[in-house]
Amino acid sequence: MTEILMPRLSDTMEEGVISSWQKKPGDPVAVGDVLVDIETDKAVMEYEAYEAGVLGEILVGEGETAAIGAPIAIVLPAGSEVPAQAAARPEEQSAGQAKEEVAVAAPAPAASAPSDPAPAPASGPAAPAPAPLNGTPRGTRPPSSPLARRLARDHGIDLATLTGTGPGGRIVRADIEAAVRAGGAAAPPQAQPAQPQPAQAAEPKAAPAAPAQAAGVDDADVERVPLNRFRKVAARRLTESKRNAPHFYLTREVDAEELLAFRATLNKALDPAKVSVNDLIVKACATALREHPAVNVSFTEDELLVHKRVNVGVAVAVEDGLLVPVIRDADRKSVSQIGAETRELAGKARAGRLSAQEMSGGTFSVSNLGMYGIASFSAVINPPEAAILAVGAVRDEPVVRDGQVVPGKRLSVTLSVDHRACDGATGAAFLARLAELLERPLLIVA
Amino acid sequence: MALVTYRQALRDTLRAEMLRDENVFLMGEEIGLFEGSYKITEGLLKEFGPRRVRDTPIAEEGFVGAAIGAAMLGLRPVVEIMTINFSLLALDQIVNHAAKIYGMFGGQCSVPMVIRTPGGGGQQLGATHSQNVELFYSFIPGLKVVAPSTPAEASAMLKAAIRDDDPVLFLENLALYNTKGELPAGTSSDAGAAVAGGSGGSSTQMLIDSIEPAEIGRAAVTRPGTDITIIGYSRMAQVAAEVAETLAGEGISAEVVDLRSLRPLDRETIVESVRRTGCAVVAEDDWLTYGIGAEIAATIQEGAFDWLDAPVRRVAMAEVPLPYAKPLELAALPSADSLLTAVRATLRSTGRLAALETTRS
Numbered sequence: 001m002t003e004i005l006m007p008r009l010s011d012t013m014e015e016g017v018i019s020s021w022q023k024k025p026g027d028p029v030a031v032g033d034v035l036v037d038i039e040t041d042k043a044v045m046e047y048e049a050y051e052a053g054v055l056g057e058i059l060v061g062e063g064e065t066a067a068i069g070a071p072i073a074i075v076l077p078a079g080s081e082v083p084a085q086a087a088a089r090p091e092e093q094s095a096g097q098a099k100e101e102v103a104v105a106a107p108a109p110a111a112s113a114p115s116d117p118a119p120a121p122a123s124g125p126a127a128p129a130p131a132p133l134n135g136t137p138r139g140t141r142p143p144s145s146p147l148a149r150r151l152a153r154d155h156g157i158d159l160a161t162l163t164g165t166g167p168g169g170r171i172v173r174a175d176i177e178a179a180v181r182a183g184g185a186a187a188p189p190q191a192q193p194a195q196p197q198p199a200q201a202a203e204p205k206a207a208p209a210a211p212a213q214a215a216g217v218d219d220a221d222v223e224r225v226p227l228n229r230f231r232k233v234a235a236r237r238l239t240e241s242k243r244n245a246p247h248f249y250l251t252r253e254v255d256a257e258e259l260l261a262f263r264a265t266l267n268k269a270l271d272p273a274k275v276s277v278n279d280l281i282v283k284a285c286a287t288a289l290r291e292h293p294a295v296n297v298s299f300t301e302d303e304l305l306v307h308k309r310v311n312v313g314v315a316v317a318v319e320d321g322l323l324v325p326v327i328r329d330a331d332r333k334s335v336s337q338i339g340a341e342t343r344e345l346a347g348k349a350r351a352g353r354l355s356a357q358e359m360s361g362g363t364f365s366v367s368n369l370g371m372y373g374i375a376s377f378s379a380v381i382n383p384p385e386a387a388i389l390a391v392g393a394v395r396d397e398p399v400v401r402d403g404q405v406v407p408g409k410r411l412s413v414t415l416s417v418d419h420r421a422c423d424g425a426t427g428a429a430f431l432a433r434l435a436e437l438l439e440r441p442l443l444i445v446a
Numbered sequence: 447m448a449l450v451t452y453r454q455a456l457r458d459t460l461r462a463e464m465l466r467d468e469n470v471f472l473m474g475e476e477i478g479l480f481e482g483s484y485k486i487t488e489g490l491l492k493e494f495g496p497r498r499v500r501d502t503p504i505a506e507e508g509f510v511g512a513a514i515g516a517a518m519l520g521l522r523p524v525v526e527i528m529t530i531n532f533s534l535l536a537l538d539q540i541v542n543h544a545a546k547i548y549g550m551f552g553g554q555c556s557v558p559m560v561i562r563t564p565g566g567g568g569q570q571l572g573a574t575h576s577q578n579v580e581l582f583y584s585f586i587p588g589l590k591v592v593a594p595s596t597p598a599e600a601s602a603m604l605k606a607a608i609r610d611d612d613p614v615l616f617l618e619n620l621a622l623y624n625t626k627g628e629l630p631a632g633t634s635s636d637a638g639a640a641v642a643g644g645s646g647g648s649s650t651q652m653l654i655d656s657i658e659p660a661e662i663g664r665a666a667v668t669r670p671g672t673d674i675t676i677i678g679y680s681r682m683a684q685v686a687a688e689v690a691e692t693l694a695g696e697g698i699s700a701e702v703v704d705l706r707s708l709r710p711l712d713r714e715t716i717v718e719s720v721r722r723t724g725c726a727v728v729a730e731d732d733w734l735t736y737g738i739g740a741e742i743a744a745t746i747q748e749g750a751f752d753w754l755d756a757p758v759r760r761v762a763m764a765e766v767p768l769p770y771a772k773p774l775e776l777a778a779l780p781s782a783d784s785l786l787t788a789v790r791a792t793l794r795s796t797g798r799l800a801a802l803e804t805t806r807s
Contacts, residue, residue, distance in 0.1 A: 166797065172795070174797030
């Protein structure tokens with residue numbers, strides 16, 4: 001018997017959500033078979049089996065969360081029989097349900113005097129709270145009623161911190177309410193249907209009222225949308241970045257005339273393949289970084305990490321947030337290679353199928369809002385990188401060339417720099433070289 | 447307000463409907479000269495004559511089929527089948543004809559008939575005469591199945607059933623016939639009321655006349671409560687009310703939902719109640735496996751999953767052909783005691799019973 005543990009699938013992951021089980025209890029498992037899809041803070045990833053056997057029991061159901069290292073399933077030796085009670089739920093049931101015990105009735109009435117609270121007779125199954133197969137391994141989600149889970153969510157209570165008083169240790173509503181009374185509520189409760197409690201007047205412990213509601217909680221004009229994991233993680237990391245990394249900003253106007261002409265020439269030559277302005281910018285950044293290694297760094301409390309490889313992250317807007325897939329060794333890749341890779345990764349990002357591998361290891365990032373008509377903006381640095389380039393739209397503007405005002409193409413780029421890792425002059429030198437590459441684009445590929 | 451038996455309410459309602467609409471007529475075994483095995487049709491042959499109160503041979507398939515034909519041609523037959531056990535002899539007529547004709551023939555012809563029939567054990571009638579097989583009919587699209595639990599409801603629903611254009615199985619219960627209930631005092635707008643006090647009229651006839659037809663397909667919260675929902679129909683709705691009363695004495699506030707209609711099933715009322723209370727016990731008078739309670743439990747988990755604090759329990763008959771011997775028969779039938787046991791166990795599993803017991807001790 002082997003426990004499958006929640007794997008660490010990304011640097012920033014602390015817990016994972018079971019997205020869907022690809023095997024059900026009783027299924028044979030071969031090495032390399034995909035067991036389960038796990039949603040991390042960044043993406044949904046497939047998790048493969050490392051050893052063969054039979055899937056015995058699923059400990060963490062679809063939609064449930066487990067911390068890294070917590071057992072999520074048990075694999076039995078090949079040929080093992082799996083008890084029927086561990087059978088998976090039919091697929092048509094919605095995800096987000098834990099494995100609930102089967103509700104069993106008292107089919108035959110108690111033939112007893114009314115005063116004698118006899119249990120259900122033995123002619124039928126009694127109402128059991130079956131212990132999970134092999135007992136409940138430590139660290140798994142405790143059993144809880146759907147109502148308890150909902151109230152815990154509303155009150156911001158972690159079920160793992162509670163002890164259930166229901167059958168088989170099931171956490172029930174009473175346990176959540178006790179936790180709320182004990183001050184375990186991290187958030188004011190949401191409006192709920194009125195559920196009056198039995199009188200507690202005679203209870204030895206006085207029950208203080210629920211915490212006061214924050215203003216606006218019950219505002220009919222406000223819709224409350226729960227944060228998904230992406231949002232939560234992004235919020236934490238962006239706050240960290242702005243709080244810990246002293247940003248300074250360097251802006252340059254670039255003459256993009258040559259860049260656009262060069263792109264047109266390239267696209268004619270590459271047809272039907274295409275490269276975008278952004279692909280050229282990524283390549284230019286990589287080339288400039290190779291020449292200015294002082295920007296290709298990460299600041300830590302004790303040392304400066306100087307990265308030997310140039311991995312450029314490209315910010316991609318997805319439906320529920322922002323993802324930054326990484327083009328590895330961008331300085332050694334052709335522009336068309338960078339373009340193809342960026343499109344593939346962006347597609348994966350939007351489909352939520354980016355692997356942690358594809359999002360980690362960046363040493364610099366590029367964020368482009370040009371397609372939205374943004375002239376210029378300042379981006380938040382993507383930790384632990386030292387800098388990020390914010391790219392605006394190419395604009396038609398009059399420019400002065402050889403003492404004449406002529407129509408020109410202008411592009412504004414802003415470098416956000418972590419002052420702990422780089423100084424102004426370092427950033428400015430890098431940006432000057434970048435601008436030169438963009439204005440004489442043949443140098444990008446030279 | 448006046449107290450009236452379930453039996454009397456049915457009888458007076460049949461009479462009122464016959465006076466109101468001359469297309470309404472009665473058929474069944476022993477309903478005329480003998481005035482019904484359970485005396486529901488007392489005095490009606492005398493009042494309306496053999497054209498409208500017809501004794502039939504002991505041939506359920508034949509007379510149910512005849513009633514279907516009469517209904518298709520515009521009459522409104524009310525068939526009495528002596529007990530629901532004997533309706534099985536007419537199963538093909540009910541399921542394959544009455545329920546299907548309207549849909550199969552593109553709505554050209556409806557079948558406005560009622561089959562009244564009592565179910566129920568506990569009368570020492572033996573296994574073949576004590577079943578509750580309303581499930582067989584509740585399962586069939588094209589039929590309506592109602593199961594009133596009080597005299598006032600029986601009257602309101604019988605009116606609705608007779609006036610409905612679809613075939614309606616009107617489920618009665620042997621144990622309910624002698625139960626008494628209040629009739630709401632009302633002012634009558636019914637045409638039949640004018641004839642009250644005639645040869646067949648009773649003291650309650652005026653009140654029966656003024657009862658409004660019920661809406662078929664609506665359950666009712668017959669007792670509001672906050673701690674647990676108990677769901678029942680027909681006899682078990684009464685048992686649930688009794689149990690809720692007992693629990694109230696212990697400081698437990700049980701909500702009672704009387705289904706009243708098995709098809710259409712009022713899922714909304716069930717789900718809304720469980721969303722308020724967080725747990726439920728279903729009391730059914732049939733067998734557990736595949737029974738009516740299974741449908742109710744499924745409805746609850748679909749509609750109130752996030753509000754459930756405990757699994758939904760069902761209290762039902764022992765899975766045996768009902769024994770004849772009295773002690774065995776009593777033991778096999780779901781009772782107030784068995785329902786109390788299930789309710790307490792459910793409340794205990796949510797921690798609420800313990801809280802109450804602490805409060806009381």
